[in-house]
Amino acid sequence: MIDKVRSHPTQNEPLLFEISSPGKVGYQLPALDVPPVDPEGTLGARNVRAEIEGFPEVSEVEVIRHFTRLSSWNYAIDLGMYPLGSCTMKYNPRLNEMVARLEGLAWGHPYQPETLSQGALEIIAALEGALREVTGMDAVTLQPAAGAHGELTGILLVRALLESRGNPRRKVLVPDSAHGTNPATAAMAGYTVQPIGSGPDGRVDLAALASLVDEETAALMVTNPNTLGVFENGILQAAEILHAKGALVYMDGANMNALVGIARPGDFGVDVMHLNLHKTFSTPHGGGGPGCGPVCVKQHLEPFLPTPRLRRNAGQWGWDYDRPQSIGRVRAFYGNFGVMVRALAYIMAHGGPGLRNATIDAVLNANYLRKRLEPFFDLPYQAPNMHEVVFSDARQAQRGVRTGDIAKRLIDYGFHPYTVSFPLIVHGAMMIEPTETESKQELDLFADALIAIAREVETDPELVKSAPHSTRTSRVDEVAAARKPVLRWRPAPPRQAAD
Amino acid sequence: MLEVCGAGAAEDLFSHLPPDVRLQRPLDLPPGQSEYSIAAQFREWADRTASGYASFLGAGVYAHFRPVVVDTIVSRGEFLTSYTPYQAEISQGTLTAIFEFQSMICQLTGMDVANASMYDGSTAAPEAAMMAVRATGKSRVLTARAVHPEYREVLHTYARYQGLPVAEFGYDPDTGLADLADLEAKLDGDTAAVLLQSPNFFGGIEEVRAIAELTHARGALLVFLFTEAVSLGLLRPPAEADIVAGELQSFAISPSYGGPFAGVIAAKEKFLRQMPGRLAGETKDAAGRRAFCLTLSTREQHIRREKATSNICTNQALVALMATVFMSLYGKQGLRELATQNLAKAHYLAAKLPLRFQAPFFNEFVAQPRGASPEVISARLLERKIIGGLPLGRFYPELDGCLLLCATEMARREQMDSLAEVFA
Ligand SMILES: Cc1ncc(COP(=O)(O)O)c(C=O)c1O
Numbered sequence: 001m002i003d004k005v006r007s008h009p010t011q012n013e014p015l016l017f018e019i020s021s022p023g024k025v026g027y028q029l030p031a032l033d034v035p036p037v038d039p040e041g042t043l044g045a046r047n048v049r050a051e052i053e054g055f056p057e058v059s060e061v062e063v064i065r066h067f068t069r070l071s072s073w074n075y076a077i078d079l080g081m082y083p084l085g086s087c088t089m090k091y092n093p094r095l096n097e098m099v100a101r102l103e104g105l106a107w108g109h110p111y112q113p114e115t116l117s118q119g120a121l122e123i124i125a126a127l128e129g130a131l132r133e134v135t136g137m138d139a140v141t142l143q144p145a146a147g148a149h150g151e152l153t154g155i156l157l158v159r160a161l162l163e164s165r166g167n168p169r170r171k172v173l174v175p176d177s178a179h180g181t182n183p184a185t186a187a188m189a190g191y192t193v194q195p196i197g198s199g200p201d202g203r204v205d206l207a208a209l210a211s212l213v214d215e216e217t218a219a220l221m222v223t224n225p226n227t228l229g230v231f232e233n234g235i236l237q238a239a240e241i242l243h244a245k246g247a248l249v250y251m252d253g254a255n256m257n258a259l260v261g262i263a264r265p266g267d268f269g270v271d272v273m274h275l276n277l278h279k280t281f282s283t284p285h286g287g288g289g290p291g292c293g294p295v296c297v298k299q300h301l302e303p304f305l306p307t308p309r310l311r312r313n314a315g316q317w318g319w320d321y322d323r324p325q326s327i328g329r330v331r332a333f334y335g336n337f338g339v340m341v342r343a344l345a346y347i348m349a350h351g352g353p354g355l356r357n358a359t360i361d362a363v364l365n366a367n368y369l370r371k372r373l374e375p376f377f378d379l380p381y382q383a384p385n386m387h388e389v390v391f392s393d394a395r396q397a398q399r400g401v402r403t404g405d406i407a408k409r410l411i412d413y414g415f416h417p418y419t420v421s422f423p424l425i426v427h428g429a430m431m432i433e434p435t436e437t438e439s440k441q442e443l444d445l446f447a448d449a450l451i452a453i454a455r456e457v458e459t460d461p462e463l464v465k466s467a468p469h470s471t472r473t474s475r476v477d478e479v480a481a482a483r484k485p486v487l488r489w490r491p492a493p494p495r496q497a498a499d
Numbered sequence: 500m501l502e503v504c505g506a507g508a509a510e511d512l513f514s515h516l517p518p519d520v521r522l523q524r525p526l527d528l529p530p531g532q533s534e535y536s537i538a539a540q541f542r543e544w545a546d547r548t549a550s551g552y553a554s555f556l557g558a559g560v561y562a563h564f565r566p567v568v569v570d571t572i573v574s575r576g577e578f579l580t581s582y583t584p585y586q587a588e589i590s591q592g593t594l595t596a597i598f599e600f601q602s603m604i605c606q607l608t609g610m611d612v613a614n615a616s617m618y619d620g621s622t623a624a625p626e627a628a629m630m631a632v633r634a635t636g637k638s639r640v641l642t643a644r645a646v647h648p649e650y651r652e653v654l655h656t657y658a659r660y661q662g663l664p665v666a667e668f669g670y671d672p673d674t675g676l677a678d679l680a681d682l683e684a685k686l687d688g689d690t691a692a693v694l695l696q697s698p699n700f701f702g703g704i705e706e707v708r709a710i711a712e713l714t715h716a717r718g719a720l721l722v723f724l725f726t727e728a729v730s731l732g733l734l735r736p737p738a739e740a741d742i743v744a745g746e747l748q749s750f751a752i753s754p755s756y757g758g759p760f761a762g763v764i765a766a767k768e769k770f771l772r773q774m775p776g777r778l779a780g781e782t783k784d785a786a787g788r789r790a791f792c793l794t795l796s797t798r799e800q801h802i803r804r805e806k807a808t809s810n811i812c813t814n815q816a817l818v819a820l821m822a823t824v825f826m827s828l829y830g831k832q833g834l835r836e837l838a839t840q841n842l843a844k845a846h847y848l849a850a851k852l853p854l855r856f857q858a859p860f861f862n863e864f865v866a867q868p869r870g871a872s873p874e875v876i877s878a879r880l881l882e883r884k885i886i887g888g889l890p891l892g893r894f895y896p897e898l899d900g901c902l903l904l905c906a907t908e909m910a911r912r913e914q915m916d917s918l919a920e921v922f923a
Contacts, residue, residue, distance in 0.1 A: 026829070032840055032844075033912040048734065049734060049735045051831055053606060063824065067596070071575045071578050072592065075589035076581040079577070104549060105545045107754055110754070119545055120544070122547075148813065184810035187805040188810050190660045236517065263516060268520040287596075288615070288813060288816030290758075290813075306656075332619060332650060336758040338758065339759055348537050348540070353526075360509045367504045367512060368500045372503070416586065420585075468588050475784060481782035482780070486782075487778055488611075489598070489602040
């Protein structure tokens with residue numbers, strides 16, 4: 001029995017282009033208070049375009065209905081639990097949306113005088129300070145726009161430091177459990193990626209590490225807790241191995257929701273790391289962004305941080321552009337300021353004790369789900385987990401049902417699926433991260449749903465394999481989409497006259 | 500719950516951590532506050548961030564009216580609090596909107612394909628240059644000096660560590676437009692991409708066709724950059740370019756002290772496989788109905804890892820949705836009217852000021868005040884609650900004494916008159 005949801009009608013809606021009709025508009029501008037100009041005469045006819053072919057022509061109410069109807073086809077945290085592993089889909093407090101829209105903050109221009117930007121700069125300073133305390137690192141840049149952008153910044157910092165010591169070195173070690181952005185980042189920074197295997201407990205294999213690290217190793221990119229949700233217990237030894245050879249430890253901080261208030265990367269050998277404010281610090285994902293990927297470093301990397309750096313001078317905050325050793329800019333202006341505002345509001349609402357409690361609840365929720373689901377699903381790694389737990393579909397696969405099928409069936413039960421097929425070291429991975437947001441009631445509904453699906457796999461595997469059954473859109477053919485890509489709307493060709 | 504987990508206390512959940520990695524004290528952060536005190540604190544900060552000034556700053560971040568409907572839509576939890584639309588069956592709202600976004604960007608730019616967004620224009624630019632490097636197998640990148648200085652800085656950062664030499668070609672001192680002779684002299688058989696921004700940083704409208712011809716004659720690709728998207732409502736689209744990379748902040752995205760904004764890359768069809776970032780594509784569901792999903796992900800990091808076209812994962816989806824709603828509201832007629840108003844306002848203001856360059860411009864231009872320095876003028880303007888333009892000496896020493904000014908549809912006549920008085 002599915003208790004959590006029942007279906008109700010959703011509106012159909014064509015594409016905007018298909019509801020367009022000539023002459024409709026959804027805007028009104030104030031009357032021009034200066035003399036009009038003739039574009040062709042002012043710019044030269046060669047610089048002026050013809051009308052934008054195919055561009056929409058719709059009214060305001062049509063726009064509202066269009067996007068409201070579209071929105072009703074989405075699942076969201078506001079509707080229920082969203083246990084995507086590695087994504088930390090926690091509740092997004094609305095206060096944070098409100099403060100980000102306050103006029104001075106929303107309309108601040110990045111080039112307005114610093115004397116007129118003290119409020120914004122204090123916000124940035126306060127956030128940098130809080131993140132230093134949370135991570136135990138010495139300096140923070142908020143310029144990177146997302147996690148992967150932070151990774152690139154961090155690895156460029158490593159490169160710049162090593163270069164200043166005479167040799168940028170050639171390779172970066174990346175565990176086989178790492179997120180795809182890690183190897184992609186190392187390559188973008190001009191490094192060869194050297195994969196490193198995980199041990200039987202899912203942790204970085206220290207013996208393998210020791211044998212791989214040499215004078216050409218620039219860094220290890222390690223996620224901690226790793227993508228299995230398992231703390232890298234050997235992190236201090238790993239750091240020693242790297243540091244002994246002059247290499248650095250880069251930590252992917254995507255999983256900081258397991259550590260805030262409990263342990264700090266700055267205390268366990270990490271030289272440089274990034275955070276995802278759009279995970280740990282609750283800024284909304286917005287269907288894929290925006291994010292903010294602060295990079296936190298130890299003192300030896302500070303001179304290389306991107307320009308400009310925030311500094312305080314004679315009682316005023318301002319930007320310091322005189323940074324001769326800096327890697328340069330990684331983004332125009334100062335980063336995704338609006339995201340920083342939201343993250344700081346989150347930190348202020350929680351305070352030190354509240355942040356720590358959130359971590360404890362996140363870890364408790366994941367462990368509770370582990371206990372409830374362990375009898376029904378294969379748990380390939382037995383090590384204690386923190387904020388997320390990774391099962392595999394090994395048992396269900398015997399009946400021909402894969403992790404992707406179970407994920408789709410969860411939709412019928414009213415849940416967003418877990419992360420499918422990641423990390424790559426778990427064949428048929430089911431990666432579950434409940435976050436601290438969820439109550440015991442919601443967790444129980446989720447566990448009950450997965451257990452019911454496990455039973456369905458035994459009794460009626462086809463039901464699971466053809467899921468979802470309750471959505472307005474049934475299973476989407478992704479193979480066809482890639483085979484013959486249609487990436488934009490085009491007007492239908494004019495009908496041929498019947499002959 | 501603790502009991503189910505076999506833990507006596509919450510602390511036990513962390514007992515497997517080595518003791519020497521544990522933080523042995525509480526975080527040194529103040530206790531949590533109520534929403535009312537937090538709101539009051541942010542109001543205080545906001546009040547000390549240039550509230551109540553008229554501004555003539557542009558330079559990559561533009562003040563345009565924001566239709567109310569835009570925030571109405573993006574505040575819907577179904578858009579705001581969803582993740583990347585990997586599960587297509589319950590993400591058709593986001594996917595359909597991305598497909599519409601991609602379509603409108605193609606219509607605006609004259610390109611065949613567009614991606615779902617990049618972080619911003621300044622990171623889209625080097626990503627577009629790297630696309631050209633992969634597509635041509637060449638390594639050198641040439642950028643106009645009249646490309647936004649901070650975009651060029653980002654380009655240098657990205658290129659430096661990949662061993663891609665970046666050179667710059669100058670601008671004509673009279674027009675402020677690209678110096679074609681300098682470009683021709685610097686283009687060589689090893690050049691993968693020429694980066695050109697139009698309207699350029701000085702507001703001038705570049706001769707895109709002539710530059711495309713020069714660029715293509717040497718086997719390089721033309722990467723066209725834009726920072727003022729509203730200009731595309733009126734200016735001829737850069738159809739001769741191979742790749743277009745730009746910033747959509749002008750489409751109802753608040754200046755927000757520099758971000759979040761939304762970048763985008765669009766290109767000719769033949770460069771599709773080199774495109775970084777997400778793409779939404781049309782397909783069918785099991786019942787044969789039209790549906791959308793993320794596609795061609797074999798270009799991306801989660802499949803291709805170190806061989807991916809970029810490491811980008813999270814992009815600027817919600818901000819791109821703002822731009823999509825904006826484009827829908829203004830539409831074919833509105834974008835043109837909006838652009839024409841910008842043209843009229845900027846030309847009204849420019850007619851009252853001493854201009855540095857002779858070239859067609861859209862809503863920005865460079866003024867060279869006589870008599871007083873930009874600093875003195877800016878200070879006098881601040882007394883009138885006006886933030887004047889951007890002093891250019893910081894980015895272009897040879898333009899010390901000049902100001903970059905922008906007038907959009909939001910500039911009011913009396914403010915412009917007041918500004919001109921101070922200049923006179
Ligand atoms: C472990 C891990 N590393 C890196 C990233 C990349 O972060 P972002 O998507 O913000 O670029 C993610 C998230 O997608 C992740 O889960």
